[in-house]
Each structure stands twice: as structure tokens, then as C-alpha cells.
Amino acid sequence: MSNDAPPSDRPARTLADLARLAGVSAGTVSRALTNSSLVNPETRQRIQALAAAHDFRVNQMARRLRTQKTGVIGVVVPLGHERRQHLSDPFFMTILGHLADALTENGYDVMLSRIIPDAEDWLERIVDSGMLDGVLLIGQSDQFEAIERVARRYRPLVAWGSCQPGQVHCTVGTENMTGGRLAAEHLIARGVRRIAFLGELRAPELRERFEGVRAATEAAGLPEPLQLDTHLASEMMEQEIAAHLVRHLARIDGIAAGSDMIAMTTLRVLADQGMTVPGDVPVVGYDDLPLGLQTVPRLTTVRQDIARGARAMVERLFARIAGQDAPSLVMPPELVVRDSA
Amino acid sequence: MSNDAPPSDRPARTLADLARLAGVSAGTVSRALTNSSLVNPETRQRIQALAAAHDFRVNQMARRLRTQKTGVIGVVVPLGHERRQHLSDPFFMTILGHLADALTENGYDVMLSRIIPDAEDWLERIVDSGMLDGVLLIGQSDQFEAIERVARRYRPLVAWGSCQPGQVHCTVGTENMTGGRLAAEHLIARGVRRIAFLGELRAPELRERFEGVRAATEAAGLPEPLQLDTHLASEMMEQEIAAHLVRHLARIDGIAAGSDMIAMTTLRVLADQGMTVPGDVPVVGYDDLPLGLQTVPRLTTVRQDIARGARAMVERLFARIAGQDAPSLVMPPELVVRDSA
DNA sequence: TCTCGCATTGCAATCGATTGCAACAAGCCT
DNA sequence: AGGCTTGTTGCAATCGATTGCAATGCGAGA
Numbered sequence: 001m002s003n004d005a006p007p008s009d010r011p012a013r014t015l016a017d018l019a020r021l022a023g024v025s026a027g028t029v030s031r032a033l034t035n036s037s038l039v040n041p042e043t044r045q046r047i048q049a050l051a052a053a054h055d056f057r058v059n060q061m062a063r064r065l066r067t068q069k070t071g072v073i074g075v076v077v078p079l080g081h082e083r084r085q086h087l088s089d090p091f092f093m094t095i096l097g098h099l100a101d102a103l104t105e106n107g108y109d110v111m112l113s114r115i116i117p118d119a120e121d122w123l124e125r126i127v128d129s130g131m132l133d134g135v136l137l138i139g140q141s142d143q144f145e146a147i148e149r150v151a152r153r154y155r156p157l158v159a160w161g162s163c164q165p166g167q168v169h170c171t172v173g174t175e176n177m178t179g180g181r182l183a184a185e186h187l188i189a190r191g192v193r194r195i196a197f198l199g200e201l202r203a204p205e206l207r208e209r210f211e212g213v214r215a216a217t218e219a220a221g222l223p224e225p226l227q228l229d230t231h232l233a234s235e236m237m238e239q240e241i242a243a244h245l246v247r248h249l250a251r252i253d254g255i256a257a258g259s260d261m262i263a264m265t266t267l268r269v270l271a272d273q274g275m276t277v278p279g280d281v282p283v284v285g286y287d288d289l290p291l292g293l294q295t296v297p298r299l300t301t302v303r304q305d306i307a308r309g310a311r312a313m314v315e316r317l318f319a320r321i322a323g324q325d326a327p328s329l330v331m332p333p334e335l336v337v338r339d340s341a
Numbered sequence: 342m343s344n345d346a347p348p349s350d351r352p353a354r355t356l357a358d359l360a361r362l363a364g365v366s367a368g369t370v371s372r373a374l375t376n377s378s379l380v381n382p383e384t385r386q387r388i389q390a391l392a393a394a395h396d397f398r399v400n401q402m403a404r405r406l407r408t409q410k411t412g413v414i415g416v417v418v419p420l421g422h423e424r425r426q427h428l429s430d431p432f433f434m435t436i437l438g439h440l441a442d443a444l445t446e447n448g449y450d451v452m453l454s455r456i457i458p459d460a461e462d463w464l465e466r467i468v469d470s471g472m473l474d475g476v477l478l479i480g481q482s483d484q485f486e487a488i489e490r491v492a493r494r495y496r497p498l499v500a501w502g503s504c505q506p507g508q509v510h511c512t513v514g515t516e517n518m519t520g521g522r523l524a525a526e527h528l529i530a531r532g533v534r535r536i537a538f539l540g541e542l543r544a545p546e547l548r549e550r551f552e553g554v555r556a557a558t559e560a561a562g563l564p565e566p567l568q569l570d571t572h573l574a575s576e577m578m579e580q581e582i583a584a585h586l587v588r589h590l591a592r593i594d595g596i597a598a599g600s601d602m603i604a605m606t607t608l609r610v611l612a613d614q615g616m617t618v619p620g621d622v623p624v625v626g627y628d629d630l631p632l633g634l635q636t637v638p639r640l641t642t643v644r645q646d647i648a649r650g651a652r653a654m655v656e657r658l659f660a661r662i663a664g665q666d667a668p669s670l671v672m673p674p675e676l677v678v679r680d681s682a
Numbered sequence: 683t684c685t686c687g688c689a690t691t692g693c694a695a696t697c698g699a700t701t702g703c704a705a706c707a708a709g710c711c712t
Numbered sequence: 713a714g715g716c717t718t719g720t721t722g723c724a725a726t727c728g729a730t731t732g733c734a735a736t737g738c739g740a741g742a
């Protein structure tokens with residue numbers, strides 16, 4: 001329970017050191033430490049004890065060079081259209097948490113990259129670095145083509161995002177258009193006639209959500225929704241939304257936000273402007289982040305099952321690493337009605 | 342702008358492949374690709390062009406084995422006393438975002454580990470893996486001893502957390518006791534007489550914050566603050582806090598939360614119970630996470646300058662990697678008065 | 683007693699890039 | 713003309729672990 005290891009005379013940094021100490025060859029030590037059945041059980045015990053006593057740990061660099069497996073998965077956040085967006089964005093962090101959990105449970109390490117794709121070959125550099133057994137992309141940003149190009153030749157790659165017909169790369173995500181429609185239908189059912197959609201349309205996911213909103217208004221014979229750009233960097237979002245609302249609030253009576261973060265900021269701004277939610281303006285979010293439970297009022301939102309999505313991404317990635325094929329997954333979104341609409 | 346690379350006849354995966362193609366030796370190719378002045382400029386050009394044409398990228402595993410540098414920093418979240426706490430905890434994610442930004446700007450990759458320290462040598466395994474040039478710990482959890490033990494022999498290690506006198510490992514953090522005192526003094530100045538501190542005391546940081554609160558009440562001649570345990574896993578936090586408040590709300594008139602997450606949940610629970618903040622009960626948080634700006638009412642809190650702290654951690658780590666010594670940094674906390682108290 | 687098989691172990695090649703040192707050529711000086 | 717510097721390049725060792733193959737020793741069966 002307290003200090004136990006006998007003071008190690010010499011550091012014993014390599015297999016060869018340990019082999020000398022044990023009076024055997026390096027090969028035998030290697031086999032002993034991997035519990036190979038090719039070594040005598042007694043020898044194995046002895047070597048393992050010696051290794052423990054000397055705090056020996058194999059050099060992963062060498063092991064990985066030799067075995068051509070790294071045990072590392074890259075988790076990459078491409079910030080193409082929104083350079084100022086921070087890695088600490090709650091959606092990224094939520095899905096990253098789930099991915100990291102799933103990967104570490106399976107014995108993989110996680111290498112995190114926040115990438116601003118200014119070089120054309122940003123993704124090539126990652127997948128060809130020789131450091132990774134596979135790559136998970138959190139979001140497609142505006143890099144659809146780059147992802148397609150790499151996916152054509154690099155199998156162990158799975159992205160969170162939207163799935164276009166005929167697309168090469170494997171994605172996990174929700175039916176964004178359906179989700180947008182659900183949000184809008186809910187607002188319409190509550191009597192909203194003129195919806196504002198907060199969020200810009202460069203990333204495919206948001207574009208589809210907006211299309212869903214539009215489809216719903218069209219089906220209900222209502223006027224076109226008002227689309228308002230919103231940067232994702234939190235520093236600027238609040239002012240931007242405030243400006244939008246000051247200008248347009250008179251002409252709208254309900255808000256569909258492109259994400260929960262946008263919705264939360266909107267709640268905040270509306271409170272500042274003395275508007276009540278949902279009384280004066282109902283607000284619907286998108287994502288169902290845990291944070292939505294903490295807002296006042298609690299956020300009505302379109303749920304993406306992020307935990308399930310993360311598990312699915314990891315499963316598909318492992319299948320692809322194993323050489324099998326894995327299709328994309330499009331999950332149905334689900335409206336979660338709480339207090340904001 | 343479109344596809345440019347001439348179709349690569351043979352993959353050219355290794356330096357040797359490329360050397361054969363170029364009619365030179367592997368050593369020359371290596372030097373050419375690292376812009377060494379030891380090769381003829383023309384040769385260098387030629388080889389670099391060839392490398393680009395064949396999409397050649399050096400094998401990082403081999404390079405790192407040979408150079409004994411990995412270019413990877415481990416960012417580790419030890420979850421000792423709170424196994425159910427999720428990696429997506431906003432504090433972790435906020436600081437992780439800043440760390441990742443600072444590290445990638447300096448050309449390092451980030452390896453993320455969420456560790457449940459059930460094995461005694463969890464940290465040894467990480468630092469001795471041969472995969473990392475240095476390690477950053479986000480929080481000390483209840484693993485103070487394990488960290489000290491490793492820090493005695495492993496230099497490039499910096500932790501976020503509290504700094505005890507005489508401690509070996511390098512930390513960056515705030516004066517938690519002062520912070521607790523600031524929060525309590527603010528509450529007292531607003532007329533609060535009986536403070537509840539929400540948060541458990543196993544991690545040194547929270548313990549110090551509580552001590553600060555106690556010092557303030559003592560100095561003001563007020564009764565001892567009421568300390569209430571709160572798990573950090575968000576699934577349970579809300580119910581737990583609700584239960585605490587139902588039982589104790591009659592006996593207290595102000596709340597100092599151990600963290601902003603706890604404070605946010607408390608706001609939520611109080612709203613549910615029909616209490617107004619700060620009218621009925623003022624609430625002070627701790628951390629000053631960006632999220633505190635989004636709550637209703639906006640959170641009054643004790644600010645830790647997380648961005649500065651992250652930069653300081655990275656600076657100190659680099660200094661230690663370079664063999665210099667770097668002292669711990671204890672930053673002064675700052676009360677940020679907004680609307681919740 | 684001889685041979686064969688089995689259980690262990692050692693040997694040496696291998697993964698792919700880096701780098702100190704030697705080799706070589708061309709040009710310059712005395 | 714010989715020696716020397718300067719500029720390039722190749723050679724081969726090295727980083728540390730893994731693994732196919734050969735070698736060893738033992739006991740059992742014929």
C-alpha cells in the first residue's frame with residue numbers, strides 16, 4: 001500500500017537492459033512481458049517481477065514502429081468556416097467526452113486536433129502521419145470535398161455530420177431536415193406565424209435544419225422563415241443576436257435556433273430586452289445538450305442522441321479498422337418539449 | 342486549385358522509396374525534406390517536388406523513435422474521487438480548449454486521457470509510455486501523493502490545482518482560500534448571516550475554498566457555514582442539491598457554490614422551488630466559466646483566469662522540457678459581481 | 683541406445699528515419 | 713603542381729521492441 005518497489009539500482013530503460021539483468025535475451029523478455037505462451041511460466045514470472053521492481057515500461061514508439069499499430073485514434077475538429085470558434089464549444093466538448101470514454105474503454109488513446117484548414121492537405125497530413133490507427137471528425141465544417149477526397153483511399157475515417165446521397169465517407173448524425181421541421185412544426189402549433197432561424201448556412205448540417213424549417217412553414221402556408229447569420233464564436237454571438245433581435249423582433253414571433261448554444265444565448269438576450277420566454281417569444285434549440293436543462297426557462301429542443309452517436313462512430317471506426325465495411329448512420333431526431341416553447 | 346498531383350506511379354511510402362526514385366541515398370532525402378543546408382539547393386528542390394508529387398509524408402513513428410522526441414503533450418484528467426464525473430464537465434472542457442489552443446500553436450499535438458486511477462501506477466504508466474514529451478494534469482483530484490511521487494523524478498509535468506507549501510510538483514491555480522473568502526465576504530456584505538457551501542471537500546481546491554468561507558464567517562462573528570456534499574456528475578447533482586435545499590433552506594440565507602456548475606444547477610433548482618435569486622437567496626459561483634454569462638440571472642462568481650492559467654501551464658511545461666526550472670503560479674482570484682448575488 | 687518431438691530460448695532481421703563520419707570532387711592558394 | 717578548404721553526398725550505425733527461424737536440451741517411445 002505504501003512505497004513497495006525495491007530501489008532500482010539501474011534504471012533499466014530498455015528490453016536489453018532488463019534482459020541482461022535477467023540473464024536472458026531481449027526476445028525472451030519481450031515475450032514474457034506480453035504473456036506469450038512461448039516462455040516458461042517460471043521465467044515469465046521472474047521477468048515480470050523484475051520488470052515491476054525496476055519500474056520498467058516498454059517504449060511505445062519502438063513497439064509501434066515495429067508492429068505498425070499505434071493504438072491512437074485522432075479526434076479532429078475542423079474549423080473551416082468559423083476560425084474563431086473555440087474548442088471549448090459545448091457541443092464539441094460533449095461529443096468529445098463521449099468519444100474519449102468509448103475509445104479509452106477499448107484501450108485506445110485519443111489524439112486531439114483542433115484544425116484550421118488553411119492548407120489544402122490538412123486532412124492528408126493527419127491520416128498519413130503514421131501516428132494514427134484511425135480518425136474521427138467532429139463535424140464537416142465547409143470541408144466536404146477534402147473529406148471525400150481522403151475517404152476514397154483512407155478507410156478508417158468516420159465523421160459526425162450530415163449524409164448526402166452518394167457520399168463516400170462514413171458519417172453518423174441525425175436527420176437534420178426532419179429536426180428542423182419538428183422544431184418549426186412545434187412553433188407553428190403554438191401559434192407562431194413568422195419564424196426566425198438563427199444560424200448561418202455554410203455547414204451542411206445547419207443548412208439542412210433551415211431547409212426543414214422552411215419546409216414546415218411552406219406546408220403550413222406560412223411566410224418564408226427569416227434566416228439570420230450567427231457566428232459560433234461565443235465572444236461575438238451575444239452582441240450579434242442582440243442586434244438581430246433589435247432589428248427584427250417586431251416582425252417575428254418565434255425562434256428556431258441552429259444549436260442549443262445559440263438558443264441559450266438567445267434566451268439570455270431576450271431576458272435582457274425584457275421579453276419573456278415562451279410568453280412573448282417561444283424559442284426552440286437544437287442538440288439537447290445537458291446544459292439545456294440548466295437554463296431558465298428550460299430549453300425546448302430537438303434532441304440528437306449524442307451518446308449513442310458517439311458509440312456508433314467508434315463502432316464503425318473499429319469495423320473499418322478491421323477491414324469491414326460500415327454504412328453511415330442517420331438517427332431520427334426527437335423533439336423534447338420543456339419550457340422555452 | 343483542383344487535382345494537381347501527377348498520378349503517383351508507386352506509392353513511395355518510405356524515404357528509401359523516394360531515394361530510389363530520385364537516384365540519391367535515403368540520408369540525402371531526409372536532409373532535403375528537413376531543409377538542411379547540407380544538401381545542394383537544386384537537389385533539395387528536386388526531392389521536395391518529387392515528395393509532393395508522390396504525396397510523401399514521413400513516418401512519424403520512426404522519426405520519433407530516432408529523435409527521441411514525440412511532439413506530443415499528454416493532457417490528463419484524473420477522476421479519483423469522482424468516478425462518474427464526465428469528461429464533458431464544462432470546467433475541464435474550457436481549460437482543455439485553452440490548453441489545446443496553446444499547444445497546437447506551438448506545434449505540439451495533444452493526447453487526451455481521462456483516467457480513473459484504480460491502478461496505483463496510473464501516472465507512471467503515462468509518463469513512462471515513451472509517447473509524450475510532457476504531461477499536463479487538469480486537477481489533482483485526491484491523487485496528491487501519486488503526483489508528488491512521479492514529480493520527484495519526472496520534470497516535464499505541470500498540474501492545475503492548489504499549491505501546498507513544500508510541494509514538489511509544479512502547479513498553476515488560484516488562491517482558493519482567498520477566493521472562498523471573497524465569495525463569503527460579498528454575501529455577508531449583502532446581509533447574509535448563515536452561508537451554505539455546496540461542494541465536497543476531498544479535492545484540495547474545494548477544501549481551501551471552504552476554508553476561505555469559514556474564515557470570513559469567523560472574522561465577521563457569524564455562525565459556521567453549512568457544508569453540503571455535492572457530487573460532480575451532472576446526472577445526480579440536481580436531485581442532490583434539491584434534496585439539500587429542501588432540508589436546509591430554512592436555516593440558510595445565502596449560498597457559496599464550490600464551482601460554477603454547482604452554482605448553475607443551484608439556480609435551476611431554486612427557480613423550480615419558486616425562490617428568486619438574489620432576492621430570496623443570493624448565490625455566488627466559482628470559476629467564471631463563459632456559461633455563467635448565459636444564466637438567468639447572470640452569475641456572480643469568483644473569477645479564475647483560466648485562459649491565463651492555461652498559457653502559464655504551457656509556458657512552464659516548455660521551460661521544464663527545456664531543462665529549466667519553473668516555479669508554481671498562484672493567481673489572485675477576483676470577485677465578479679453580476680446579478681445572482 | 684537411438685531417434686523424434688516438444689518446450690524453451692537465442693539470434694538476427696526488421697520497422698523507417700536520422701546523423702556522425704568518411705569519401706569525393708572542384709576550386710583555390712602558395 | 714601539390715596540399716587544402718569547401719561543398720555535397722553516401723555509408724552505416726542507431727533508436728528499442730518484435731518475431732520468424734534455428735538451436736538447444738530434455739524426456740519418451742521404439
